[in-house]
Amino acid sequence: MSWEERARILGSLERHNLNSFFYCPKEDSFHRTNWKESYSDEWMNQFKAFISMANKKNIKIIFGISPGLGFTNSSDINLLINKIESIQAIGIDNVAILFDDLFQNSSGVTHAEIVNQCVEKFKTISFLTVPQEYSLSQAKPDILTSLYLKDFNEILNPKVPIFWTGNQVVSKYSSVEDIHTWINAFKRPIIFWDNYYANDYCVPKIILESYQSLHFDATKLLEGIMINPTGMVEVDEICIDFFGNFINKDQTEVEDYFKDRNFPTELIKILPLFKFKINLKEAKINLKDIETLLWSWHHPLKFAIYPYLHMLRFMLLQKEHTSLSSLRKRFRIIN
Structure with missing residues (x-):
């Protein structure tokens, strides 16, 4: 830094x-x-x-x-x-x-x-x-x-x-x-x-x-x-x-925080993937939202989360692959 x-x-x-x-x-x-x-x-x-x-x-x-x-x-x-x-x-x-x-x-x-x-x-x-x-x-x-x-x-x-x-x-x-x-x-x-x-x-x-x-x-x-x-x-x-x-006991919801700052809808939809613990069934993620952020979104935050977006896309495409089990555990992801 x-x-x-x-x-x-x-x-x-x-x-x-x-x-x-x-x-x-x-x-x-x-x-x-x-x-x-x-x-x-x-x-x-x-x-x-x-x-x-x-x-x-x-x-x-x-x-x-x-x-x-x-x-x-x-x-x-x-x-x-x-x-x-x-x-x-x-x-x-x-x-x-x-x-x-x-x-x-x-x-x-x-x-x-x-x-x-x-x-x-x-x-x-x-x-x-x-x-x-x-x-x-x-x-x-x-x-x-x-x-x-x-x-x-x-x-x-x-x-x-x-x-x-x-x-x-x-x-x-x-x-x-x-x-x-x-x-x-x-x-x-x-x-x-x-x-x-x-x-x-x-x-x-x-x-x-x-x-x-x-x-x-x-x-x-x-x-x-x-x-x-x-x-x-x-x-x-x-x-x-x-x-x-x-x-400061500010009760602003996470989604509202991102909406108020004009972040794209696609990012807001996939915010469940940015939690400490991730439940894929509850998240209901559309792969197209991740791909839109990867290929079409331009923002300074994108450069920080770009590798993670790529990893998420890969994991969702290969979600049944057993070799990803250790990675899911590391990221605290459950299906």
């Missing part, structure tokens, strides 16, 4: 009075793979301008860094501190330290101590963190007896919020009771990291439906909610609109 596209995202957040932008794209190698290395002066200037733009809109920028890869000795903490100092110098005062998706067994003690050292060093920065086990499904054997989470939670500064994705890495719905379970386990502020609209695990699927991850009452129990969309600005603006409608 370009800086210009990120600026558009800030505009969407501002329209809905949403107050945070989390910068932690995995494609930024200096955030994750090459976290020990410094950003270029050009990048720092661009990020500084982005921070300034966000400040004018009363949106805080949370800078994420993932030091779990290659953190091998005590000298690495100095590299992490240097990285945070450089970001602080251009206006960042919210930093998230991430230990997700490391694909290696790590110590909860080590991870918590890394965060604590940063908290101690930077008194004016608000820190947040993502543990290596960040969902109920990853907590082994469970949220209360996981050795990693037990050590991490006991040692981590009690004021530091953690990100949690729910019962699964991608959770369809989290109840008030679920959230009470998390709170009782961690006894610290929890930010719900919501992958409802994310598609990096099921490319090219796109989800374009109203936000349904939580009951509104659940929002009062959480420190915050951070949605993780697709990285495609045309799609993400829609996802933010739906999330903003939820937060």
Whole structure:
């Protein structure tokens, strides 16, 4: 995503009075793979301008860094501190330290101590963190007896919020009771990291439906909610609109949303294919609608959903083919 596209995202957040932008794209190698290395002066200037733009809109920028890869000795903490100092110098005062998706067994003690050292060093920065086990499904054997989470939670500064994705890495719905379970386990502020609209695990699927991850009452129990969309600005603006409608109790129906913006009837007819879970029998899709969108529709959103439209067309044409069963499962499609 370009800086210009990120600026558009800030505009969407501002329209809905949403107050945070989390910068932690995995494609930024200096955030994750090459976290020990410094950003270029050009990048720092661009990020500084982005921070300034966000400040004018009363949106805080949370800078994420993932030091779990290659953190091998005590000298690495100095590299992490240097990285945070450089970001602080251009206006960042919210930093998230991430230990997700490391694909290696790590110590909860080590991870918590890394965060604590940063908290101690930077008194004016608000820190947040993502543990290596960040969902109920990853907590082994469970949220209360996981050795990693037990050590991490006991040692981590009690004021530091953690990100949690729910019962699964991608959770369809989290109840008030679920959230009470998390709170009782961690006894610290929890930010719900919501992958409802994310598609990096099921490319090219796109989800374009109203936000349904939580009951509104659940929002009062959480420190915050951070949605993780697709990285495609045309799609993400829609996802933010739906999330903003939820937060602001706007009851606009999904079909009306697209009608009000003059999207073609063919797209509105196939919106059931853009749900988190898809029931083909209930959807009653006409293949011609997909083909019209593929061959005759011209709109910026089309370029984002074009691969998915092609995949849908292929799957509908080959709907009885057994080789597609794994793909249907991945896209959460039932016949």
